[in-house]
Each structure stands twice: as structure tokens, then as C-alpha cells.
Amino acid sequence: MMEQGSQTTESPVLSRRDLLKATLIGGGLALSGFSFLHWVKGPVLTASTFIGKAGNYQADLKHIILRGLAELGITRTIITGKRILLKPNLVEPHRSSPHINTHPLVVRGAIEAFLSLGAGSVLVAEGPGHRHDTLLVLEESGLGDVLYEDHIPFADVNMMDGISLPNLGRQTKLATLTFPKVIQQVDWIVSMAKMKTHHWAGATLSMKNLFGMMPGIYYGWPKNVLHQEGIPQSILDINASLQPHFAIIDGITGMEGDGPIMGTPINAGVLVMGHNLPAVDATCCRVMGIDPARISYLKKADQWLGPIQELAIEQRGEPWRSVQVPFALDPEIPAHHGLRLT
Numbered sequence: 001m002m003e004q005g006s007q008t009t010e011s012p013v014l015s016r017r018d019l020l021k022a023t024l025i026g027g028g029l030a031l032s033g034f035s036f037l038h039w040v041k042g043p044v045l046t047a048s049t050f051i052g053k054a055g056n057y058q059a060d061l062k063h064i065i066l067r068g069l070a071e072l073g074i075t076r077t078i079i080t081g082k083r084i085l086l087k088p089n090l091v092e093p094h095r096s097s098p099h100i101n102t103h104p105l106v107v108r109g110a111i112e113a114f115l116s117l118g119a120g121s122v123l124v125a126e127g128p129g130h131r132h133d134t135l136l137v138l139e140e141s142g143l144g145d146v147l148y149e150d151h152i153p154f155a156d157v158n159m160m161d162g163i164s165l166p167n168l169g170r171q172t173k174l175a176t177l178t179f180p181k182v183i184q185q186v187d188w189i190v191s192m193a194k195m196k197t198h199h200w201a202g203a204t205l206s207m208k209n210l211f212g213m214m215p216g217i218y219y220g221w222p223k224n225v226l227h228q229e230g231i232p233q234s235i236l237d238i239n240a241s242l243q244p245h246f247a248i249i250d251g252i253t254g255m256e257g258d259g260p261i262m263g264t265p266i267n268a269g270v271l272v273m274g275h276n277l278p279a280v281d282a283t284c285c286r287v288m289g290i291d292p293a294r295i296s297y298l299k300k301a302d303q304w305l306g307p308i309q310e311l312a313i314e315q316r317g318e319p320w321r322s323v324q325v326p327f328a329l330d331p332e333i334p335a336h337h338g339l340r341l342t
Contacts, residue, residue, distance in 0.1 A: 045307045047279035048072055051287070051318040052271045054252050057098070061109030061271070062116070065248065068273040069113065071316040074246075080118035085186040086110055089194045089209050089250075090126045090137045092261055099255040099265035101137075102192050104146040106250045106271070110192060111152055125182055127157030127212045129222035130261070134158055155182050158216035169237030171300070172229035177241050178218045188245040189213075191277060195251035195268060195284055196259035197327055201231050202295045202335045203288065204260050205281040206247035210238045232297035239277060239305055247280040248273050251287065256327035268325045270318070278306035279313045286310070289326030291341040 050068035054061060069079075088102035111122050124147060128137045134156040138144040147154050162178035183189065193209035201208055211223050211234070219225045226234040249272040257263035268287060274280040278301040282292035292298045292308045302308040329336040 044312055045303055046312045047276035047307050048314040048316055049274035049280050049283040050316045053269055053318055054271055055269050057103050057105045061106055062112040064271055065109050065113040076117045081120045082188050083186040084114045084119045084122045084188045086124045086190050086192050088126055088192045090128050090141055091130055098253045101141045102194050102250045104143040108146050110248055111150055123153050125155035125157050127216055157213055160215050162215050162218055165241050167237050167241055169240035171233035171236045180215050190246045191244050192248050195249050195254035197256055198259050199333055200335055202339055203285055203290055205284045206277045207235050207239050207281055235297045236300055246275055247277050249284050257330050266327055270323050276306040278308050282308035283320055286320045287324055289341050290339045294339050
């Protein structure tokens with residue numbers, strides 16, 4: 001399971017004495033972001049993320065993913081024998097709309113990458129929130145063809161018997177959360193989200209993507225129980241309780257505007273990866289021109305489930321500023337107000 005940080009109270013505002021001490025300490029510490037944060041606030045959670053350029057879906061996605069895994073310290077020794085569950089974002093059955101679903105070729109790239117590192121097995125699982133017929137979404141998205149050709153099994157999470165786990169997030173009033181039993185049969189859960197803006201959450205990335213791990217037979221369509229409990233709160237509860245292991249974000253073609261369905265395509269040309277999902281999502285937000293601290297669930301996750309501050313995230317691969325493509329925000333959508341990174 002992913003390492004979790006302990007929940008802490010909000011840091012106090014720096015006092016005059018703190019600022020004076022920081023001034024007296026001299027240039028060395030003041031110029032070191034990690035050291036300054038540690039010195040003033042105490043130990044902080046840190047993480048690494050990787051950004052790889054991919055101009056289109058015909059790029060060598062397996063190689064980009066392998067490079068990202070290597071940069072993040074994930075070796076053959078770590079992966080050998082592991083049972084890997086890939087959780088893509090399948091929303092609507094639109095093969096001709098690459099900005100809606102995680103692209104099948106990104107999923108194939110991940111399958112090939114993990115198998116080449118010695119994974120014992122790879123399974124793809126998803127429980128779409130908007131459609132009862134999961135197989136229709138699978139087939140029409142184009143992912144069904146890839147899985148058939150590559151001999152990769154698929155699990156319909158929506159119709160799967162569940163296992164109840166304690167709600168470790170405690171942001172909703174739900175005492176337990178019901179996850180599909182398939183989580184007991186795998187070693188790694190990898191969230192393979194699409195880079196999108198979102199009508200209610202502001203942005204939907206690797207953390208929000210895990211709504212699709214909640215069986216529809218327990219939570220309804222479109223996961224009504226979770227919507228009623230609050231989307232940001234449910235995102236935090238799911239991630240704190242499931243404790244996913246890795247994230248790979250398809251930002252080659254993302255969605256801007258009225259996402260996660262009605263928005264328009266935008267070419268960001270990147271894959272973003274990492275162990276820590278809040279750090280990955282915060283990096284994606286910066287690529288999208290969004291301030292992650294203004295996304296409510298990311299702000300709450302900071303220094304609990306992971307870091308979102310730029311100084312606490314070691315960037316590998318491409319610098320996020322060099323690949324930034326500001327996604328359009330819809331002024332008619334309240335959740336988009338004030339999100340722009342300045």
C-alpha cells in the first residue's frame with residue numbers, strides 16, 4: 001500500500017520571530033525550499049512526479065512509461081511477480097472522442113511496460129458511473145479491442161460483489177466503504193485517469209478517477225450515494241481507504257471547459273506519473289494552469305494524503321512550466337471560479 005502521512009492540524013501563521021529567524025539564518029537556507037519548509041513547519045511529506053512528452057497516441061508510449069517508472073525508482077525487482085490492476089477512466093462510449101476516455105493506447109502502453117518489468121499479471125477494471133452497460137462503454141471506447149488483442153482480462157467493477165473496509169478518511173458520514181472483491185486479488189492499483197476539468201470538482205484526475213472503483217450495485221449510477229455525501233469528501237475517503245499505489249495520467253489529449261463529458265478537446269501532449277496521487281494531481285493542475293490549492297479535495301489532502309506544494313514535489317522528466325497548456329475554465333461554472341494559477 002501507498003505510504004500515508006499522518007493528519008496534522010493547520011500550520012500557524014508565521015510569527016514575527018519566525019520571520020526574523022529566517023532572515024538571520026542567511027542565504028543558504030532561505031534559498032532551499034525543502035529546508036525552509038522543514039525548519040519553519042517541521043517535517044513535511046514529499047513526493048516525486050514524472051512528466052513525459054507525447055505529442056500524439058502514436059508515440060512510443062510503452063517507452064515513455066518505462067522511462068517514468070525508472071525515473072521514479074520502480075525497478076524490475078519491485079514489479080516482478082506483482083499482480084497489477086489498471087483502472088482507466090471510461091465515461092461514455094465514444095471511440096471518436098479521445099478527450100472523454102483514457103485512450104486505449106495509453107492503457108496498452110502501461111500493460112506492455114508492467115509486463116516487460118516482470119509483472120505476474122495485469123488486469124483492467126472499471127465501473128463507469130453514467131452507463132449501466134459497462135461492456136458497451138468498453139467496446140465503443142476502443143479499449144475492448146486492445147484487451148482482446150493483448151489477452152488482458154477485464155473486470156466490470158459495477159456488478160462485482162463487494163468487501164467493506166473502514167472509512168479511514170472520515171470526511172463523509174459513511175462508516176465503511178464497499179470496494180470490489182478484486183482488490184483482494186491484486187498487489188498494485190494504478191489509477192489511469194484522463195486530464196480534465198470538472199463541472200463539480202474543478203478538476204478530475206487520478207484521485208477522482210477512483211470513483212470508478214466503487215460498485216454501482218452498491219452506490220448507484222452515477223454513484224449517487226457518493227454524490228449525496230459530497231464529491232470532494234468522497235474523493236478523500238476513497239483514496240484514504242483504498243490507498244492506491246500509482247497513477248498514470250493521460251494528458252496527451254485532455255478535456256477543458258465543461259468536463260468530464262461536455263467539454264472540448266485540448267492537446268497537452270503529456271503523460272504524468274507518480275506514486276503519490278495528490279502530488280500527481282497537483283502537478284497535472286499546474287500543467288493545466290490551475291492552482292491545486294484552490295481544488296478543495298487537494299487542499300484538504302495536502303500534508304495528509306500527500307504533498308501538493310510545488311516545493312515539496314520533486315519534478316522529474318519535463319519541468320511542468322515547459323509543458324504548461326492552460327485549460328479553458330467556464331465562467332458559467334461556479335466550481336471553475338478562481339482556479340487559474342497566477
